Amino acid sequence: MRHLLSIADLDRDDVERILETAEALQGVDEKLPTLQGKLVLSLFFESSTRTSSSFELAAKRLSADVMSLKAAGSSVDKGESLKDTVLTLAQYDPHAIVVRHPQIGAPQLVARYSNAAVVNAGDGKHQHPTQALLDLFTMRQALGDLEGRRVAIVGDVLHSRVARSLIQALALVGAHTTLVGPPTLIPRGIEAMGCETATEIGAIGDADVIYVLRMQRERMESAFVPSLREYAARWGVTPARVRPGQKVMHPGPINRGVEIDGRVADSPDSLILEQVRSGVAVRMAVLHDLLAADSPVRERTAVA
Numbered sequence: 606m607r608h609l610l611s612i613a614d615l616d617r618d619d620v621e622r623i624l625e626t627a628e629a630l631q632g633v634d635e636k637l638p639t640l641q642g643k644l645v646l647s648l649f650f651e652s653s654t655r656t657s658s659s660f661e662l663a664a665k666r667l668s669a670d671v672m673s674l675k676a677a678g679s680s681v682d683k684g685e686s687l688k689d690t691v692l693t694l695a696q697y698d699p700h701a702i703v704v705r706h707p708q709i710g711a712p713q714l715v716a717r718y719s720n721a722a723v724v725n726a727g728d729g730k731h732q733h734p735t736q737a738l739l740d741l742f743t744m745r746q747a748l749g750d751l752e753g754r755r756v757a758i759v760g761d762v763l764h765s766r767v768a769r770s771l772i773q774a775l776a777l778v779g780a781h782t783t784l785v786g787p788p789t790l791i792p793r794g795i796e797a798m799g800c801e802t803a804t805e806i807g808a809i810g811d812a813d814v815i816y817v818l819r820m821q822r823e824r825m826e827s828a829f830v831p832s833l834r835e836y837a838a839r840w841g842v843t844p845a846r847v848r849p850g851q852k853v854m855h856p857g858p859i860n861r862g863v864e865i866d867g868r869v870a871d872s873p874d875s876l877i878l879e880q881v882r883s884g885v886a887v888r889m890a891v892l893h894d895l896l897a898a899d900s901p902v903r904e905r906t907a908v909a
């Protein structure tokens with residue numbers, strides 16, 4: 606693996622290898638020397654709490670040097686383009702660049718203008734591959750093998766890079782996905798990605814996992830639902846709509862009382878905080894896969 610730009614670039618073996626590495630790394634609480642002398646650059650042109658902090662922590666746990674740049678306060682504020690920002694930062698010879706950007710395809714551009722391994726930490730509504738990997742990891746830890754398991758992804762699929770990556774990742778491991786939400790927020794033709802769709806919230810009834818998406822108001826140019834109150838009434842994940850034992854997930858940040866009731870988010874069947882914890886191990890595994898000298902992929906590439 607040279608870059609991680611999209612789940613579409615991975616096959617099932619890649620996913621298994623990354624999740625196995627994550628499992629091995631999860632229990633380790635001391636700092637590992639694996640990425641000593643490597644520079645990981647973190648470039649966030651959009652807000653982030655979980656993704657940016659867990660990448661930074663993951664890189665530090667593997668002894669990499671980390672340099673973080675956020676759009677606010679950088680020369681991006683002065684109108685510098687992504688190309689010029691990357692050409693500039695590439696002079697520091699980073700080994701990896703983790704990038705989040707509102708524009709689809711921005712990580713590909715970063716890969717073009719630097720020699721670093723590029724990890725897509727979210728590009729517009731397109732892809733967020735490490736989120737999908739950490740979601741698979743979390744589901745596996747809770748449920749075991751995901752082959753034949755049913756996952757309902759509920760809410761604003763239209764604006765969600767998390768949903769697009771997760772649909773592909775679940776298909777790779779043999780799970781069934783149903784998208785549930787208002788017709789205005791389920792993209793037409795998305796079934797071609799290997800999932801089913803439903804507009805009634807009752808469709809979450811037979812899911813093993815209810816994966817709730819945030820209403821992405823910042824990406825909505827017009828009103829997709831009459832009001833957030835009405836959305837909550839018809840599609841909100843409330844205690845009455847969840848069976849005991851059904852696992853509930855959400856990539857965060859959550860809007861309590863909109864897409865998810867606070868009592869569901871805080872219930873024992875909620876895996877939301879586990880997802881955050883998994884994020885560190887899975888991002889360590891991804892950085893290991895891309896950069897470590899003893900990564901199985903690197904060894905194979907060296908022999909070939």
Ligand code: NCD
Binds near residue numbers: 655656736767821858
């Ligand atoms: C998501 C994102 O930024 O795509 N959050 C995350 O990375 N945990 C989802 C969201 O913003 O709703």
